[in-house]
Structure formats: structure tokens, C-alpha cells
């Protein structure tokens with residue numbers, strides 16, 4: 351390979367940071383199937399609010415495109431497309447399959463392909479590799495997997511300082527080319543030849559987190575039933591040196607409510623039932639109903655609550671990110687709204703598409719006229735607003751003790 355010419359397939363929360371890191375060093379192609387996304391990126395607009403105009407300026411003759419023919423000269427493909435679940439909670443690999451079908455049109459001898467989407471073991475070597483092989487019987491290519499740990503909205507753990515697991519079973523020459531690329535993404539590469547194990551390691555990272563949050567949610571529900579102060583219980587327990595400091599909450603987004611199902615699906619294929627993993631999912635999903643009930647109970651205790659101005663604050667899947675995929679806060683808002691049409695929502699950073707679709711009021715002054723505030727997600731701005739509302743003796747309903 352004379353010159354490494356990388357290409358990112360899928361420029362979302364994961365793909366764009368990779369593109370931005372690598373374009374400083376390489377001539378790059380950024381390909382996304384969504385014309386809206388590429389149009390915006392060409393105008394240096396990132397709707398995920400992770401990057402500024404300056405970050406998105408193209409250097410080294412790099413290109414952003416929604417025309418897949420533009421990837422034809424690339425020789426190092428990195429796939430970062432979504433991996434959701436189907437209605438039955440089984441993995442939906444359709445985005446991955448379609449991305450690999452595109453690669454198989456253009457792959458050449460000695461090209462390198464990496465999958466970065468979160469998948470169950472065997473996806474890279476059995477499914478993805480076979481899609482390319484089927485169309486290119488006489489082409490010799492290399493395939494690897496690198497798990498993605500980017501944490502949107504997190505200013506401390508950024509792409510550069512998070513260690514990156516990179517796996518490929520290839521000769522030293524290829525491994526050194528791979529490292530040459532990935533060392534521009536992360537300061538610390540954790541290398542392995544074992545792709546299946548790298549795939550599983552990603553799944554367990556998120557499953558472990560989901561499980562720990564699930565346990566805290568369970569304890570919170572228990573405290574509520576026992577009429578005990580959850581925060582006080584945790585304050586006491588935390589004084590033990592090895593207590594794990596997880597917080598209860600509404601688990602949403604593209605990873606935690608999805609990846610444990612990938613793990614369970616994989617186990618099921620091996621005729622093993624991952625009971626603990628699925629129990630945590632069940633508890634975490636049940637938090638939507640728990641929080642909703644808690645809010646309704648509090649509202650009903652307020653005089654004339656149906657006639658008063660009520661605002662639900664924070665709708666995204668976690669604080670300080672615009673992403674609202676699988677957000678339980680959104681579900682709670684919709685259910686409250688069905689109950690009482692006058693209930694409004696406010697989220698200062700949620701994606702514009704949601705604001706337009708749901709006719710959300712973003713006028714700060716208007717919002718502050720509300721009499722009752724229900725806090726579901728605490729973005730930094732929301733914390734400040736609630737403190738101001740408290741001073742003005744407004745009613746604050748904070749079912750998850752976020753403030």
C-alpha cells in the first residue's frame with residue numbers, strides 16, 4: 351500500500367469524531383447515506399453539536415459525500431453505521447449488511463476493512479467478511495474490528511485519551527499499517543488478534559453499566575415502597591471503600607438499551623440464557639412507568655394542577671447530549687401530554703428535528719412563566735433554570751433526585 355487513503359462509512363456520533371481525527375493526517379473520504387447529513391457537514395454544521403465549524407473544515411483534499419462511488423480509491427474502510435434492535439429485541443444488522451455490500455463493489459487487493467459498530471461475536475468474521483468474499487472471490491483483503499468507546503457530551507473522556515481496542519489477524523506489515531491509522535485516533539491502542547473476543551468485550555462494557563444502573567434503580571424502587579430515603583441510604587452505603595457509585599436513572603440512547611440484547615442473542619444461539627443481563631434490562635425499562643407514576647402522584651396532590659402551567663424539563667437520553675434515540679424521558683413526556691394537553695416540554699439542546707416535529711417552545715422567558723417544573727434530564731442549563739425557579743417558589747417535581 352503506497353499511501354493510506356481511509357474512508358469512514360457512516361458519519362454519525364461515532365463516525366464523525368473518527369473522520370475529524372484522521373483528516374488532520376490523511377486525505378479522507380467521509381461517506382454517509384444520508385444526503386441531509388452530508389449537506390450539513392459540507393456547510394460545517396454538526397447537528398449532534400459535538401464539533402464546531404473550525405473542527406469540520408476539510409484539509410488534505412478530503413471529501414464528504416453521499417455518493418458511494420467516491421469511496422472507490424480508498425484502501426482503508428472503517429464502518430460506523432447503526433446497529434439497532436428489531437421489535438423482538440434481536441439484532442438488526444441491515445445497516446451493516448448494506449455498508450459491506452457497498453464496500454464489496456469497490457474493494458481491491460490488499461485493502462483493509464474495519465468494523466467499529468457494536469456487534470455480537472462472529473459478525474465481523476462470518477457476516478461482514480462473507481458479504482465481501484461472495485462478490486470478490488479472487489481479491490485478497492484484510493478485515494478487523496475496533497470497538498468504539500466515544501462518549502458524546504463527555505469533555506473528560508474524549509476520543510484521543512480513551513484507550514482503543516483494535517483487532518485484526520494479519521501479518522506484521524498490515525498490523526503496522528493499522529496501527530499507523532489508529533494511533534491518530536487514540537493515544538493508547540490495545541491490540542489483539544482475536545476479533546471475536548474484541549467484539550464481546552464491547553458488549554460487556556455496556557452490559558455491565560446497564561446492570562449496575564439497574565441495581566440502583568431496583569434499590570430506588572424498593573426505598574420508595576419501604577418509604578425510606580434512597581439518597582440517605584446511598585450516602586451511608588457509599589462510605590464503604592468498595593461501594594460502586596452508580597446512580598439510578600432513565601436508561602436510553604443507542605447503546606445501553608440495545609447492547610445487552612446483542613449479548614443475550616449471542617448467548618441464546620449458544621443455548622445459554624443470560625438471566626442477569628435480561629433482568630437488568632427489564633428493571634431499567636420499568637423505570638419509565640415508575641417515574642411516570644411518581645410524577646402523576648405528585649401532580650395529583652397539587653391544587654388545580656390541570657389548569658396550571660406545567661413544563662417537563664429535559665428529554666434527551668442523557669444530560670448534555672442532543673440525542674433522543676430510545677429516550678425514556680420522551681416516552682414519559684408523551685404519556686403526560688396524553689393525560690393533559692397543556693403540559694409543555696423544554697430541552698435547550700435536543701436535536702432540532704424533535705423541536706420542529708413536537709412544536710417545542712424554546713423561549714426561555716416563556717418557559718420560566720410555568721408554575722410547575724418536572725425534571726427528567728439535567729442538562730447544565732436546566733440545572734441553572736431550576737435553581738432560578740426554586741428561588742421564585744415554583745413547584746419542582748424531581749422524581750430522580752437530579753437537582
Ligand SMILES: NC(=O)c1ccc[n+]([C@@H]2O[C@H](COP(=O)([O-])OP(=O)(O)OC[C@H]3O[C@@H](n4cnc5c(N)ncnc54)[C@H](O)[C@@H]3O)[C@@H](O)[C@H]2O)c1
Nearest residue numbers: 360361362363364382383384431432433448449467468498
Ligand atoms: N453513539 C454512541 O455514543 C456510541 C458509542 C459507542 C459505540 N456506538 C456504536 O457505533 C455504531 C454507530 O452509532 P452512532 O451513534 O454513530 O449512529 P448514528 O446514527 O449517529 O450514525 C450512523 C450514521 O450512519 C449512516 N448510515 C446508515 N447506513 C449507512 C450506509 N449503509 N452507508 C453509509 N452510511 C450509513 C447514517 O445516516 C448515520 O449518519 C453503533 O453500532 C453504536 O452501537 C455508538
